Amino acid sequence: MSEMNNTTEEKTCSKVRVKTGVRVICEPPSYATRWISAPYGTEKYWDRVGEILGDWAKEINEFIRDHRSRDDVGLSVEFDFEEQCTACQQPWELDSSYDDGKPRCSYCGAIYVKESA
Numbered sequence: 001m002s003e004m005n006n007t008t009e010e011k012t013c014s015k016v017r018v019k020t021g022v023r024v025i026c027e028p029p030s031y032a033t034r035w036i037s038a039p040y041g042t043e044k045y046w047d048r049v050g051e052i053l054g055d056w057a058k059e060i061n062e063f064i065r066d067h068r069s070r071d072d073v074g075l076s077v078e079f080d081f082e083e084q085c086t087a088c089q090q091p092w093e094l095d096s097s098y099d100d101g102k103p104r105c106s107y108c109g110a111i112y113v114k115e116s117a
């Protein structure tokens with residue numbers, strides 16, 4: 001929309017952190033994943049945690065249905081953020097391969113100007 005007198009001046013942009021959504025985070029009790037028989041951080045470990053939490057989530061759904069359990073479940077609300085180009089609102093990604101050496105937005109080609117704040 002602000003493309004009026006843009007014949008000689010090149011478009012510029014900077015990086016901005018934008019709120020893109022909101023989610024409810026449910027923190028399971030720590031005992032739910034206490035005994036995992038795989039080394040921490042391995043894919044096998046995360047597979048097992050995924051299975052256990054999948055079962056746990058199923059139980060929580062049943063709990064919500066029948067209201068009988070009193071397990072301590074923590075729910076919180078968190079926002080999703082994304083770093084975006086101020087010129088085109090696409091996810092932030094710099095391209096430094098231009099001949100003039102000026103880093104630009106890989107989506108719209110606007111020249112990156114360091115954000116002031």
Ligand SMILES: [Zn+2]
Pocket residue numbers: 013085086087088089090105106107108109110
């Ligand atoms: Zn851009």
